[in-house]
Amino acid sequence: MKTAIYPGSFDPVTYGHLDIIKRASRLVDRVIIGIIPNSSKSPLFSVEERLEMIKECIKDIDNVEVTSFEGLTINFAKQNGADVIIRGLRAVTDFEYEMQLAQANKTVAPEIETVFYVTSSQYSFLSSSIVRDVAKYGGDNSRFVPDIVVKKLKEKFSR
Numbered sequence: 001m002k003t004a005i006y007p008g009s010f011d012p013v014t015y016g017h018l019d020i021i022k023r024a025s026r027l028v029d030r031v032i033i034g035i036i037p038n039s040s041k042s043p044l045f046s047v048e049e050r051l052e053m054i055k056e057c058i059k060d061i062d063n064v065e066v067t068s069f070e071g072l073t074i075n076f077a078k079q080n081g082a083d084v085i086i087r088g089l090r091a092v093t094d095f096e097y098e099m100q101l102a103q104a105n106k107t108v109a110p111e112i113e114t115v116f117y118v119t120s121s122q123y124s125f126l127s128s129s130i131v132r133d134v135a136k137y138g139g140d141n142s143r144f145v146p147d148i149v150v151k152k153l154k155e156k157f158s159r
């Protein structure tokens with residue numbers, strides 16, 4: 001049985017992330033989404049809120065689950081008996097950082113592979129920050145995030 005982890009801030013989850021999650025769920029037997037609090041990014045949503053949104057979005061995919069973790073991604077992978085770390089590549093600009101991350105993780109745990117998914121072209125410009133910005137200024141996010149996330153963003157910015 002092959003297990004993958006997909007780590008990230010997911011503040012909030014977007015259709016770009018969900019595209020990768022669905023594709024990964026077809027490659028391995030079990031996908032564990034790992035939410036990192038990432039306080040360095042001053043998150044908009046609490047970890048609990050991010051968990052709740054992702055749970056709703058993945059409820060129809062049997063082999064995907066979501067949790068949160070603190071500390072190193074590679075330790076989270078080892079604790080969960082993962083074979084693979086999933087990462088998405090949106091553009092060349094992602095590549096350098098992802099290479100460093102993958103090589104550092106490989107040094108710590110050579111048995112765990114990093115697998116990169118090339119982000120589907122319609123999501124290659126997307127990021128959680130863009131989504132947050134669009135919501136902040138009252139724009140339409142419905143092509144970028146699922147309805148549950150649109151709703152939660154509206155609630156956040158109407159306060």
Ligand code: COA
Nearest residue numbers: 007008009010016017036072073088104119126127128129
């Ligand atoms: N579609 C849409 N958006 C995407 C995307 C996709 N397919 N892939 C990434 N993004 C967005 C993310 O939402 C994020 O947006 P934001 O910066 O506006 O919040 C941005 O692109 C960067 O994504 P990512 O590189 O995945 O950053 P992250 O903060 O979500 O995750 C970790 C980074 C958590 C994986 C990484 O910091 C980590 O492993 N941290 C743990 C500590 C550790 O192990 N460090 C390494 C030591 S060797």
